[in-house]
Amino acid sequence: MSDNKRGGRWHGQWAVVTGASAGIGRAFADQLAAEGTNLFLTARRLDRLNEIADWLRTQRGIEVETCAADLADPAGPKRVFEATQARGIRPALVVNNAGFGLYGEFHKADYERLLEMVQVNCSAVMALTHLYLRGMVERRSGDILIVSSTAAFQSVPYHSAYAATKGFDLLFAEGIAEEVKRYGVRVCALCPGNTESEFHQMAGEPTDVPLQRQTAEEVARIGLDAIAGGKHTAICGFGNLVGMEIQRLLPRRLVSGVSGRIFRPKK
Numbered sequence: 001m002s003d004n005k006r007g008g009r010w011h012g013q014w015a016v017v018t019g020a021s022a023g024i025g026r027a028f029a030d031q032l033a034a035e036g037t038n039l040f041l042t043a044r045r046l047d048r049l050n051e052i053a054d055w056l057r058t059q060r061g062i063e064v065e066t067c068a069a070d071l072a073d074p075a076g077p078k079r080v081f082e083a084t085q086a087r088g089i090r091p092a093l094v095v096n097n098a099g100f101g102l103y104g105e106f107h108k109a110d111y112e113r114l115l116e117m118v119q120v121n122c123s124a125v126m127a128l129t130h131l132y133l134r135g136m137v138e139r140r141s142g143d144i145l146i147v148s149s150t151a152a153f154q155s156v157p158y159h160s161a162y163a164a165t166k167g168f169d170l171l172f173a174e175g176i177a178e179e180v181k182r183y184g185v186r187v188c189a190l191c192p193g194n195t196e197s198e199f200h201q202m203a204g205e206p207t208d209v210p211l212q213r214q215t216a217e218e219v220a221r222i223g224l225d226a227i228a229g230g231k232h233t234a235i236c237g238f239g240n241l242v243g244m245e246i247q248r249l250l251p252r253r254l255v256s257g258v259s260g261r262i263f264r265p266k267k
């Protein structure tokens with residue numbers, strides 16, 4: 001029996017982490033490395049990935065490979081997959097973490113950028129899952145973690161398209177999880193709430209949104225524990241969990257309205 005099945009963890013095996021150059025992805029890399037997991041790290045900023053890789057090799061004594069890939073490019077996921085194949089890496093865990101948001105009124109957004117967001121947050125997640133899942137099913141072993149969001153549970157005005165991409169991730173992950181569990185493959189959707197990372201600045205959010213933030217480290221730990229524990233969905237933090245459960249009972253329009261008031265631009 002593999003370590004994966006015995007301990008629920010990935011010691012001595014390989015994990016692919018997308019979006020590993022910052023935020024939650026970097027925290028996944030740190031925590032997996034601390035558990036002795038070898039890492040294949042990808043993002044666009046190769047200089048950052050290589051810095052992280054050097055540090056993890058020295059401090060954790062694991063193997064780390066890096067690969068620059070733009071997941072907004074439809075060829076990006078295959079490039080990542082082929083790079084792992086070329087290095088003989090058959091990952092026991094794939095963390096689909098890369099993603100970004102675009103804050104503001106939808107009609108004012110740059111349409112090309114919106115399409116890139118759909119590509120990175122949805123199409124690349126689906127492509128990477130498709131590319132790695134077949135081998136996992138054949139091996140009757142493997143784990144895929146898909147980073148969705150609490151934004152997946154309701155509309156989020158001024159993050160409307162972003163919330164919809166995360167809704168895709170949640171439903172996709174939950175469906176696949178059910179399909180492949182009979183092959184010994186685990187899939188889990190991780191739903192962080194507001195989390196400390198570069199996300200908010202990259203999305204162009206105002207700095208005064210009145211929401212508490214979890215740390216990226218906490219979110220990554222919850223995600224790894226969830227998939228190792230065989231969960232299909234994990235909402236990060238008790239407050240977020242309660243919030244998601246309560247809003248299911250409320251009229252949808254009321255929930256959108258509250259969300260809209262939180263995110264409405266001040267000027």
Ligand SMILES: NC(=O)c1ccc[n+]([C@@H]2O[C@H](COP(=O)([O-])OP(=O)(O)OC[C@H]3O[C@@H](n4cnc5c(N)ncnc54)[C@H](OP(=O)(O)O)[C@@H]3O)[C@@H](O)[C@H]2O)c1
Pocket residue numbers: 018019020021022023024025042043044045046069070071072073097098099100101120147148149150191192193194195196197198199200202216
């Ligand atoms: N922070 C939050 O409040 C929050 C809440 C819920 C869900 N999430 C989700 O958590 C995930 C990680 O976000 P984060 O908060 O850690 O944000 P972050 O600090 O901005 O990190 C985003 C990561 O995604 C990578 N990325 C972005 N665009 C990419 C592209 N075109 N191709 C390849 N990689 C790309 C970035 O790397 P490069 O720039 O180097 O390419 C970076 O490593 C995302 O899926 C996000 O939707 C975040």
